[in-house]
Amino acid sequence: MEPDLRSIAQHALLYSSNRQEALDAALLARLGRYRYSLDLAGKRLTFRGQGGQGGEVSGRADVIASVPADPQRLRWGWSPLLADVVGTDELAHRLRDHGRERDLPSLVEEEVPYEI
Structure with a gap:
Protein backbone atom coordinates (compact mmCIF):
# COMPACT_ATOMS: atom_id res chain seq x y z
CA MET A 1 0.00 0.00 0.00
CA GLU A 2 1.29 3.46 -0.86
CA PRO A 3 2.51 5.50 2.16
CA ASP A 4 0.01 8.35 1.73
CA LEU A 5 -2.88 5.90 1.32
CA ARG A 6 -1.73 3.89 4.35
CA SER A 7 -1.76 7.03 6.51
CA ILE A 8 -5.27 7.96 5.34
CA ALA A 9 -6.52 4.40 5.87
CA GLN A 10 -5.10 4.24 9.39
CA HIS A 11 -6.83 7.48 10.37
CA ALA A 12 -10.12 6.36 8.84
CA LEU A 13 -10.14 2.87 10.35
CA LEU A 14 -11.19 3.78 13.89
CA TYR A 15 -13.86 6.24 12.74
CA SER A 16 -15.35 3.89 10.13
CA SER A 17 -15.37 0.94 12.56
CA ASN A 18 -17.19 3.07 15.13
CA ARG A 19 -19.77 4.23 12.56
CA GLN A 20 -20.32 0.64 11.34
CA GLU A 21 -21.01 -0.53 14.89
CA ALA A 22 -23.43 2.35 15.46
CA LEU A 23 -25.26 1.60 12.19
CA ASP A 24 -25.54 -2.09 13.06
CA ALA A 25 -26.91 -1.28 16.52
CA ALA A 26 -29.49 1.13 15.08
CA LEU A 27 -30.59 -1.34 12.41
CA LEU A 28 -30.88 -4.18 14.92
CA ALA A 29 -32.99 -1.99 17.20
CA ARG A 30 -35.29 -0.98 14.37
CA LEU A 31 -35.39 -4.11 12.19
CA GLY A 32 -34.16 -7.00 14.29
CA ARG A 33 -32.19 -9.42 12.15
CA TYR A 34 -31.76 -7.92 8.71
CA ARG A 35 -30.40 -8.41 5.21
CA TYR A 36 -29.24 -5.77 2.79
CA SER A 37 -29.37 -5.22 -0.95
CA LEU A 38 -27.47 -2.78 -3.11
CA ASP A 39 -28.74 -1.17 -6.30
CA LEU A 40 -25.61 0.26 -7.93
CA ALA A 41 -27.48 1.85 -10.84
CA GLY A 42 -29.96 3.54 -8.50
CA LYS A 43 -27.27 4.26 -5.88
CA ARG A 44 -29.49 2.83 -3.11
CA LEU A 45 -28.63 0.60 -0.17
CA THR A 46 -31.63 -1.07 1.47
CA PHE A 47 -31.79 -2.98 4.75
CA ARG A 48 -34.82 -5.26 5.27
CA GLY A 49 -35.86 -6.85 8.54
CA GLN A 50 -36.34 -10.59 8.69
CA GLY A 51 -38.58 -12.65 10.87
CA GLY A 52 -41.11 -10.96 13.12
CA GLN A 53 -40.12 -7.30 12.95
CA GLY A 54 -39.90 -6.71 9.21
CA GLY A 55 -39.59 -3.14 8.05
CA GLU A 56 -37.09 -1.42 5.81
CA VAL A 57 -34.44 1.30 5.94
CA SER A 58 -32.83 2.64 2.80
CA GLY A 59 -30.43 5.35 1.84
CA ARG A 60 -28.03 6.65 -0.74
CA ALA A 61 -25.05 4.45 -1.65
CA ASP A 62 -21.87 6.14 -2.84
Whole structure:
Protein backbone atom coordinates (compact mmCIF):
# COMPACT_ATOMS: atom_id res chain seq x y z
CA MET A 1 0.00 0.00 0.00
CA GLU A 2 1.29 3.46 -0.86
CA PRO A 3 2.51 5.50 2.16
CA ASP A 4 0.01 8.35 1.73
CA LEU A 5 -2.88 5.90 1.32
CA ARG A 6 -1.73 3.89 4.35
CA SER A 7 -1.76 7.03 6.51
CA ILE A 8 -5.27 7.96 5.34
CA ALA A 9 -6.52 4.40 5.87
CA GLN A 10 -5.10 4.24 9.39
CA HIS A 11 -6.83 7.48 10.37
CA ALA A 12 -10.12 6.36 8.84
CA LEU A 13 -10.14 2.87 10.35
CA LEU A 14 -11.19 3.78 13.89
CA TYR A 15 -13.86 6.24 12.74
CA SER A 16 -15.35 3.89 10.13
CA SER A 17 -15.37 0.94 12.56
CA ASN A 18 -17.19 3.07 15.13
CA ARG A 19 -19.77 4.23 12.56
CA GLN A 20 -20.32 0.64 11.34
CA GLU A 21 -21.01 -0.53 14.89
CA ALA A 22 -23.43 2.35 15.46
CA LEU A 23 -25.26 1.60 12.19
CA ASP A 24 -25.54 -2.09 13.06
CA ALA A 25 -26.91 -1.28 16.52
CA ALA A 26 -29.49 1.13 15.08
CA LEU A 27 -30.59 -1.34 12.41
CA LEU A 28 -30.88 -4.18 14.92
CA ALA A 29 -32.99 -1.99 17.20
CA ARG A 30 -35.29 -0.98 14.37
CA LEU A 31 -35.39 -4.11 12.19
CA GLY A 32 -34.16 -7.00 14.29
CA ARG A 33 -32.19 -9.42 12.15
CA TYR A 34 -31.76 -7.92 8.71
CA ARG A 35 -30.40 -8.41 5.21
CA TYR A 36 -29.24 -5.77 2.79
CA SER A 37 -29.37 -5.22 -0.95
CA LEU A 38 -27.47 -2.78 -3.11
CA ASP A 39 -28.74 -1.17 -6.30
CA LEU A 40 -25.61 0.26 -7.93
CA ALA A 41 -27.48 1.85 -10.84
CA GLY A 42 -29.96 3.54 -8.50
CA LYS A 43 -27.27 4.26 -5.88
CA ARG A 44 -29.49 2.83 -3.11
CA LEU A 45 -28.63 0.60 -0.17
CA THR A 46 -31.63 -1.07 1.47
CA PHE A 47 -31.79 -2.98 4.75
CA ARG A 48 -34.82 -5.26 5.27
CA GLY A 49 -35.86 -6.85 8.54
CA GLN A 50 -36.34 -10.59 8.69
CA GLY A 51 -38.58 -12.65 10.87
CA GLY A 52 -41.11 -10.96 13.12
CA GLN A 53 -40.12 -7.30 12.95
CA GLY A 54 -39.90 -6.71 9.21
CA GLY A 55 -39.59 -3.14 8.05
CA GLU A 56 -37.09 -1.42 5.81
CA VAL A 57 -34.44 1.30 5.94
CA SER A 58 -32.83 2.64 2.80
CA GLY A 59 -30.43 5.35 1.84
CA ARG A 60 -28.03 6.65 -0.74
CA ALA A 61 -25.05 4.45 -1.65
CA ASP A 62 -21.87 6.14 -2.84
CA VAL A 63 -19.24 4.07 -4.63
CA ILE A 64 -16.01 5.74 -3.53
CA ALA A 65 -13.68 2.90 -4.56
CA SER A 66 -13.50 -0.80 -5.31
CA VAL A 67 -10.80 -3.42 -4.77
CA PRO A 68 -10.90 -6.24 -7.33
CA ALA A 69 -9.55 -9.62 -6.23
CA ASP A 70 -6.99 -9.77 -9.03
CA PRO A 71 -5.01 -7.65 -9.38
CA GLN A 72 -5.18 -6.24 -5.88
CA ARG A 73 -5.49 -2.58 -6.82
CA LEU A 74 -7.75 0.11 -5.44
CA ARG A 75 -9.83 1.74 -8.19
CA TRP A 76 -11.31 5.12 -7.35
CA GLY A 77 -14.97 5.78 -8.11
CA TRP A 78 -14.13 8.83 -10.25
CA SER A 79 -11.87 6.75 -12.51
CA PRO A 80 -13.32 5.62 -15.85
CA LEU A 81 -12.18 2.11 -14.83
CA LEU A 82 -14.98 2.09 -12.24
CA ALA A 83 -17.27 4.99 -13.17
CA ASP A 84 -18.02 3.40 -16.54
CA VAL A 85 -19.49 0.44 -14.63
CA VAL A 86 -21.26 2.07 -11.66
CA GLY A 87 -21.73 5.65 -12.86
CA THR A 88 -20.02 8.78 -11.64
CA ASP A 89 -20.11 9.67 -7.97
CA GLU A 90 -19.78 13.24 -6.69
CA LEU A 91 -18.19 12.15 -3.41
CA ALA A 92 -15.51 10.22 -5.28
CA HIS A 93 -14.73 13.36 -7.31
CA ARG A 94 -14.50 15.40 -4.11
CA LEU A 95 -12.01 12.89 -2.71
CA ARG A 96 -9.87 13.23 -5.85
CA ASP A 97 -10.02 17.03 -5.55
CA HIS A 98 -8.94 16.75 -1.92
CA GLY A 99 -5.97 14.64 -3.02
CA ARG A 100 -4.98 17.31 -5.54
CA GLU A 101 -5.24 20.09 -2.97
CA ARG A 102 -3.23 18.18 -0.33
CA ASP A 103 -0.70 16.59 -2.71
CA LEU A 104 -1.82 13.04 -1.93
CA PRO A 105 -0.87 11.04 -5.05
CA SER A 106 -2.82 7.93 -4.07
CA LEU A 107 -6.08 9.89 -4.17
CA VAL A 108 -5.30 11.31 -7.61
CA GLU A 109 -4.16 8.17 -9.47
CA GLU A 110 -7.00 6.21 -11.09
CA GLU A 111 -5.71 2.97 -9.62
CA VAL A 112 -3.15 2.30 -6.86
CA PRO A 113 -1.57 -0.85 -5.37
CA TYR A 114 -3.54 -2.23 -2.47
CA GLU A 115 -2.50 -5.20 -0.36
CA ILE A 116 -4.89 -6.53 2.24
